[in-house]
Amino acid sequence: MTKLSVNINKIATLRNARGHNNPDLVQVALDAERFGAQGITVHPRPDERHIRYNDVFALKDQVTTEFNIEGYPDKRYMEIIRLAKPAQATLVPDPPEAITSNTGWDTIQHKDLLKDLIAELHSYGVRTSIFINPESKYFEPAKETGTDRVELYTEPYASTYHIDKEKAIAPYLEVASLSKDLGLGLNAGHDLDLHNLKFLKEQIPYLDEVSIGHALICDALYYGLENTIQMYRRQLEV
Template identity: 65%
Template sequence: MTRLSVNINKIATLRNARGGNTPNVCKVALDCERFGAEGITVHPRPDERHIRYQDVSDLKALVSTEFNIEGYPTRDFIDLVVKTKPAQVTLVPDPPEALTSNAGWDTVKNQAILIDIIKEFKAAGIRTSIFVDTNLTNIEGALTTGTDRIELYTEPYATNYPINKEEAIRSFVVAAKKAHELGLGINAGHDLSLENLKYFHENIPQLDEVSIGHALISDALYYGLENTVQMYLRCLK
């Protein structure tokens, strides 16, 4: 079974644009769980332009499904995660000034750094995942870091899906097979949507979890949050 984790960053973006506490990030997280989501994902950044560090603490006290904190491993981020102790931490190689995640880790070049960081998280009892592309060298390198899972960066798949879905999925199938052979769990995220999620899921049977934010929250503007969560869940059946 592939879990759906809803990334609620965009809810925080909307709240921060006006100030105050509308929409309420915690209420939306609880509603997503109530509507069937099996996880909640947040990506706090140093400038707190969407999810704030206080949000992370508030959500930890409320979320009853799997709580996933993703982000670039600055010292402040590492300390926040160790203090919060989510079910999972996902390490993303996007520097603080990046608009959004746009690449996976070079796990060979960053091997020593990732080993040290992952060791700290695992000592705190937190499952680890690292963002990677479909380059098999990076997937093999991920194994040496000690991570429990990888998260496949799916923007290239989403971009090419409308052009040639068979070609778009090809490298992801190979990458997922290699990761599974190595004993790594497999997550996926970035630009997955109602248009392309079902096909991705059908072709990657080893998939443990998908993390979806921008498309799901955007769809909720038209379909309503409860209906949208259910629509995404049906793509994973």
């Protein structure tokens, strides 16, 4: 079964626009779980433009599915993980000013750094995942870092899916098979939506988890949050 983790960054962005607690981030997370989300993802950036430091700790004792905290592993992030002890820490290489994640780790260049970070995260009892591009050269070095999983950066897939879905999926099939052979768990995320998710799951049936935020929240404006989460869950039940 591939789990659906709902990224609630956009809920925090909406709340922050008015400076009050509407919508209530914790309540939305609890409702998302009640509606069928199998995990909650947050990405607390240093400028707190969406998820705030305090949000992480308000959520950590409330989330009953899998709590996934993604981010760039600076000292602040590592301290958040040490204190919050989520189910999973997803390491992304984007700088603090980035609007969104737009590439994966160069696990060749940064292997030693990642190895040290992952050892520290494991000492906290936290499962780790590395955000990674669909290029085979990065996967054996990823295995050598000691990470539990890799998260496939799926924006290139999503951007070309509507043009040629077979071509779009091809590099992902190669690295997914390699991940399986290496014994790495496999997550996926970025620009996945109701149009391209089912095909991804059909082609890579052993995905452990997908993390989806922007598209899911946009769809919820039309379909409602409960219905939207169920729609996404159905795309994964193939």
